[in-house]
Amino acid sequence: MFYGYKNKEKKRFFFKLLILFLIFNNSAYAYFDPGSGAFIVQTIIALFAAIMFYLGYPIRVLKKIFRRIKKIFFKFGDNDKEKK
Numbered sequence: 001m002f003y004g005y006k007n008k009e010k011k012r013f014f015f016k017l018l019i020l021f022l023i024f025n026n027s028a029y030a031y032f033d034p035g036s037g038a039f040i041v042q043t044i045i046a047l048f049a050a051i052m053f054y055l056g057y058p059i060r061v062l063k064k065i066f067r068r069i070k071k072i073f074f075k076f077g078d079n080d081k082e083k084k
Contacts, residue, residue: 032040
C-alpha cells in the first residue's frame, strides 16, 4: 500500500495527523445511560445466541460423522468387553 518515496511522505503525514488528533483532543461530555449499557449487553447475548443457533446443526452433523468413524476404527468385540 505504501511503497516508494511519495508514499513514505503520505505515511509520515498520516502518522503526524494521528499524533495531533491524539494530543489535542477535547472532552465529549457524553455518557452511557443504563439503557445503552443494557442494549450493548443484550446485543452481545443475541450475537452469541445467533452463533450457537447457526453453528448448532453443523456441529451435530460433525459429531455424527466422528461417531461413525469411531465405531468403524474402534470396534470392541464381546471378548474385549469381558477382559476389561
